[in-house]
Amino acid sequence: MRRHRHLAIHLTLTAALLSCTTTAPPEDSEASEERPPNIVIIFTDDQGYGDLGSFGSETIQSPRLDQLANEGTRFTSFYVQVVCGPSRSALLTGRHPIRSWGWNMPASEVTIAEQLKTVGYATGAVGKWDVSNRAAVLDRMPNAQGFDYYWGPLGANDNGTVAFYHNNAADGETDDMASLTRIYTDKAIDFVEQNKDRPFLLYLAHTMVHSIIDASPEFKGKSGSSLYDDTIQELDYHTGRLLDAIDELGLRDNTIVIFASDNGAWNNMQERLRENHNGAVAWGSSGPLRSGKGSTYEGGIRVPAIVRWPGHVPAGRVSDAIFASIDFMPTLATLTGYETPDDRVIDGVDQTELLLGRSETGARDHYHYFVQNELQAVRSGKWKLRLPNLEKFYGYVDDRGTDGVELYDLSVDIGEKTNLADAEPDVVSALMEVAKAFELPEELGPTGIYLEDE
Known part of the structure; x- marks a missing residue:
């Protein structure tokens, strides 16, 4: 020991x-004897608790994500980590970054993707990786951490550029931040189309709305409020494109869609963000919460979260039960049939009962x-x-x-x-x-x- x-x-x-002590997980797997559910995780960057219409925004129009909330369950006490890399290692491993090391996530960590592969899933990651120290360290890159397919930047866009990788090979770069949400969505749709005949995990980690943000011409100015709101509305539109593709392929009813942000809004760095955007508002809102990104007040770590699985996750429900990104490792084990790693501490708890509407409080009390x-x-x-x-x-x-x-x-x-x-x-x-x-x-x-x- x-x-x-x-x-x-x-x-x-x-x-x-x-x-x-937390509620014991169900003994029987929820995984169907037929095809297990597809998993789609959409992870935005620096989107605040108040940055969707369904979470109280009065300046952002987010019809597709609000529709997703109506079709699934909106979780109002959903927790991640306070910054980017730590939030990603926690999500992928079910372990707090004090164990999974955040930006420094070692090759020995076991990810959701690795476990899903053991039960026959195709696995793809598109977008910001950010757990290999923003460097091409092969045994810590997506292909080595359970993803069959990867396309995106290994780190952030803090200098206004991103360098892309296709699997382990460099694949160009861009300083056109307005193009990223569309490009990532195109890649995500391609992956879904190519793997429609087998169960799959798609992990779509957007760069927006982190640091240097922008909206494409058809969305710039559309919100009538700020560049930040324009960029969120573009994210909403392209999320709708992905959801439409899932529908058109006949996969809607057997696909679990998870939407969340990686941490709170960067509303505590307004001066620098304004300078980097020629005076434009480039930060989000924590809504009623205190503080923002980087803080352990609620505004830094509690984020908007939505889960849809038609016929399983109750539609139109709002849950204030304590739920966290680290809970997906054991929860998806129950829903798909893989084994949760038993050679290490898993901080997540199995939230199947909460997710499926069979418990109001869930398995997490702290x-x-x-x-x-x-x-x-x-x-x-x-x-x-x-x-x-x-x-x-x-x-x-x-x-x-x-x-x-x-x-x-x-x-x-x-x-x-x-x-x-x-x-x-x-x-x-x-x-x-x-x-x-x-x-x-x-x-x-x-x-x-x-x-x-x-």
């Missing part, structure tokens, strides 16, 4: 350990919030605790809270405005025990974006 060392919490603990290997907060039920004396912050995060304990009742204070730590000492103590119970891996990995960058 691997040894672990406990996270040190420099506060007196005065209450009994709050149970972290969630841990990390920045650069530092546990900064924990949620249990309606309560969220921010820990004291935090040390790790991304430079652009301006709202760093206090140095003390912060407690929020998210059921009535989603914006984290009223600190109840002094009024609810027993709740603070119980959540401190939840934090203390999280076991760090024996080895903490690097947290830098680039190779040997710490």
Whole structure:
């Protein structure tokens, strides 16, 4: 058994350990004896909680994604990670980045794609990879991590250009950011068409709306509000193209479509983004949530999420149950029949019952919030605790809270405005025990974006 060392919490603990036991997963696989469901994961970049009509935006028209929400379930307490690479390693492995290492994800990590291949799936990834330190490290690139097909950039577009790879080979570059959403969607549709006769996983990771954004001429100015909103509306349109292709191929009823963003809106770096876009608004909205990307306040880590699977996932439903990207590894195991890796800690829980509408609360009663290997907060039920004396912050995060304990009742204070730590000492103590119970891996990995960058 691997040894672990406990996270040190420099506060007196005065209450009994709050149970972290989760609902046991179903014994029987939900995978059909016929063809198992196709999986389509659409992962946008830096799209905030308030950046869809169905999540409250009054300036963005998103008819196709709003329709998807009406046809499936909209999850309003869906959690990812606070920044790009860590969010991707967590999604792909079912493990917090303190274990899966984010941008530095090692070749030894096991991905959803690798597991789906064991049960006969074709696997394709299109778009931003961002877990190989933005470098062509062959054993950490998509083909080596379970994807039969890959096309896209290995990293971000921070300098206004992206370099494409087709599988392991360089395949050109562009500085036309407005073209990326259409190109990625074209590649995604091609993959679906080529694999329509077998079960498949499509992982479509958009570059938009990260850093240097743009909309194509037919969408620029269309929102009537901002460049950012124009770009989201173009994402919505091309998402509709992909959904239409799935319908036209007769795959709609047997395809699980998952839509989410990788982290919150980059609304805490407005000055630089405005400079990079000739004064245009190039950042999104956290809606009612506090702060944005990089932060462990809700605006940095809670994102819009929608899941559709006709006849299985209830249509028109809104769920506020705690759900997370790390939960897809064990959940898809139940739905498709693969084995969840048993030689390592999996932080995700099986949310099949929640997804299929057979449970209102799901299998997750808590969630841990990390920045650069530092546990900064924990949620249990309606309560969220921010820990004291935090040390790790991304430079652009301006709202760093206090140095003390912060407690929020998210059921009535989603914006984290009223600190109840002094009024609810027993709740603070119980959540401190939840934090203390999280076991760090024996080895903490690097947290830098680039190779040997710490």
